[in-house]
Amino acid sequence: MAASLLVTGCSVGPHYTPPHLFSPSSWFGMPRKQTTTARGRAPESVPVAAEPSPRWWDQFGDPELSALESRVASENFTVRLATIRLAESRAQVREAAGPQFPSLNGSAGYTRQQFSSKEFERGLENGISSGALGGLLGNRNTDAYRQEAGSLRIPPIDTWRDGIDASWELDLWGRVRHSVEAARATLKASAEDRRSMLVAQFAEVARDYMTLRGQQAQLAILRDNLRVARDSVRLTRARFTGGLTTELDVENAVSQLDSVAAQIPDAEQQVAVQINALGFLLGEPPQALRTELGTAAPVPPVPPRVPVGVPSELARRRPDIREAEAQLHAATANVDVAVADFYPRVTLTGAFNFEALSLRDLGFWSARAYSLGPSISLPIFQGGQLRGQLQLNQAQQQEAALSYQRTVLQAWEDVDNALTAYALQQRRRDADQRSVRSYARALSLARQQYAHGLQTFLNVLTAERGLFGAREQLATSTTQVSSDFVQLYNALGGGWETTFPEARTASR
Template identity: 50%
Template sequence: MIERCGIGLAATFCALLTSGCYSVGPDFTPPDPLLPRASFFGKAQPQSAEERAAAPGRPYLESAPGEAGWWKTFRDPTLTSLAGRVADANLDVLTATVRLGESRAERGVTASAALPSINGNASYQRELYSKNGILSLAGPNLNVPPISVWQTGFDASWELDIWGHVRRQVESADAQIEASEYQRRDLLVTALAELARDYVDLRGAQAQIDIVNDNLKSASEILELTRTRAAKGLTSGLDVENAAALVESIRAELPSLQNQVDVDINAISLILDEGPGALKSELARAKPIPPTPPRAPLGVPSELARRRPDIRAAEAQLHAATADVGVAVADFYPSVKLNGNIELNALDLKNLWKGSSLQYQFGPSVELPIFEGGRLKSTLDLRANQQQEAAINYHKTVLQAWHDVVNALNAFASEQRRRDSLKAAVEHSREALSLSRVRYTNGVADFITVLDAQRTLLASQQQLAQSTTSVSTNLIQLYKALGGGWEQTFPNEPPQPVAAALSLE
């Protein structure tokens, strides 16, 4: 009978071990992002040769794979150099890299629960039993001298992952690692777009400074002409004062523009973990606004969910939440542990290493939750609600990405049309100023006409520079909306801690 019980017990454990591949709880299925299958980029790009000829110099969009290093399409060596430093220098990206290392370490901690736990131990105790204690029951003449107890050995414990409790935890940890990876990529995409926008804004501010200086020179020439005519009695002092006021009003725009240059340089320095003004020698010299490329490769809509790191991160978080539901379900099932202990125990050190000092214990244990005060059910409800929250967040992230792309496309296309109109306005304003100066010199037009023409030209040129800047920044926003710019590989090691702090003098 005892033998049959032993065989039955062994068969039961064999069945439990062979069923170890089973994991309770829901299996994760990647959700459908519900993005449009047909291209919705077509409205923003001219398709025929006639349409392209009708918009000379205007970039149009391609349904080709998005450019990972999209900043290179601007063909600006300085921008390319700055962008190449972001991944290794930006503090937000470095923080995300450390968090990625934390996720990997947490996964290792979680996975260790699937393996046996083995601990060694050794101890020595000197013991003296009280004569007035339990020994007093044997009579007053019993005398037990102090004894020494020497012990060494190890114990082991292994919880069998029959219901997939640990495997679901590892699955969740793997998903958290993936989420950390794409959160890092999302921060990298954001930092690259921020840097590019600040760089384009910097070049735009420098372009406006050049425009103001050119107009200041023209206004100064008009002032000298007015003074000459006033000295000859051909005009009044009022015209001279109006001309001088125009010169000073144009000159007054320079300080705020120079301040904008300094702000943009400092913003780029902050992104690259540099102190204020550290990049001034590299960026202070004026350069043209980076032009948009003749073609902007965007990719197809169905690939958006694969390219946007925030969508990938939201999907990974949904995966982790689904696995956590499985962990909560597994808590309802019994846990089975194999426990063992092997020791050498002796009252004399010289006998400790003899075979006769060996003692051991071995056997399985089973724990079955019977009453937990509603803890297990509440935990399962919590995990289920967290899974629903993650699903809603994923849907919102995809929808927001779609809106971001469409809005960026519309802004990019409309600003190009505005820029074309402003180019024509600048040409007309320049011609109007030239004609008004000739007519004023010949005495057939009043000075107010010249002043108005000068102001109109300055305003048109500034608006054109701002629009040119906006076209480039809108394309940057479009690349960001498409999730371009993240690395194909992840760093294996976290960054080294900052060794020195900033010293302010």
């Protein structure tokens, strides 16, 4: 034991050092200053370098969305499966740590053995002095037994045994320690995977909620467009009755009405499908959330300021980066294990037993038997197995290193794309708002002129179609702005801090 303590520092292998992470001073896609639109109005929402809130969905100010998000961690199937995988990794750490300690096994046994006459005869010829047959003969002269060996009937022999066996491998080269290190790194990767699942499901619920509210807004627009189309039908019929226009205008107005009405069933179906999608994310059966979400509500507006933090915090906040680093750590530790397999293994073994031919003698001190001693195992020829395992682990380490670099680069790309999309989508929404106002004014003027016979109904139809399309585009861009807000926080890796605190996970 003293010798093992002296050589505990003789671990072999490359050993793990945390990789250096590049971090710029500012976000690539972050606007350097607040821009203005063509009419001098500032955008509604601007990212700022402030500490982001872990409960980012509360910034929408929508109690229904916050209530849905509060159920994700406990009810979402993907998160619950990741939690079970984390428990599996925790058990694997305990399993890998077992060889660090001596192994003790208690055993007890009873054997009833019948020897044959031929075996007894061979034993006499060879000279029996010990063992079960020796105990049967004792110190008596064997000559008489030799004469009667062929006809002698040997009674069964009972053997009783109980005791303790112990073994302990001296971890001279760090093989066991590195195995535990790899298991703990894998445990950390599982914890980060669970966090990644939670971040993704938070974002998925929020996106589906925005989509639902957007589809409900589209349905409301279609119904309002239906009302506008009915007004046009009444107007054309009144003018046709008064002889001021032809039946062609009436049929054109009716066809416009039917075209709008045909879109409503599809919109209602999309709303129902989206409610079921949210229910599935929360582990609910179909139609379970219809009462809760069936009533239409506007798309939650984005806040004026969006805290996104600083770039140096990205690696700390993104669970996928932390997971990739843990996987690199585990792969490096496995290389250490493969290198240690080339070195000798020293194992201390011992046993202490009581053995007797009768149960009543088993407890006597004279029935004791023990063994103690070290053993050494040195790999001499394994057919290339150890070399192949080392090369495999080294290749897996290189793969983990490249995967880590790719994950970090992907994270920067995700954030940059999200910041760019969030800024540009607001510009599109502002343009759609101006388009709706212009088409609404054009439709009002076209109707007035048509009512006074100054324009044909074709101009009214054109203005109606333009207004209908502009309204749908505005609803789509408004929904997309809120969805891009969700995507931004998904790229930043926010949402897991208060649900799965790092200290809580690390302490297990």
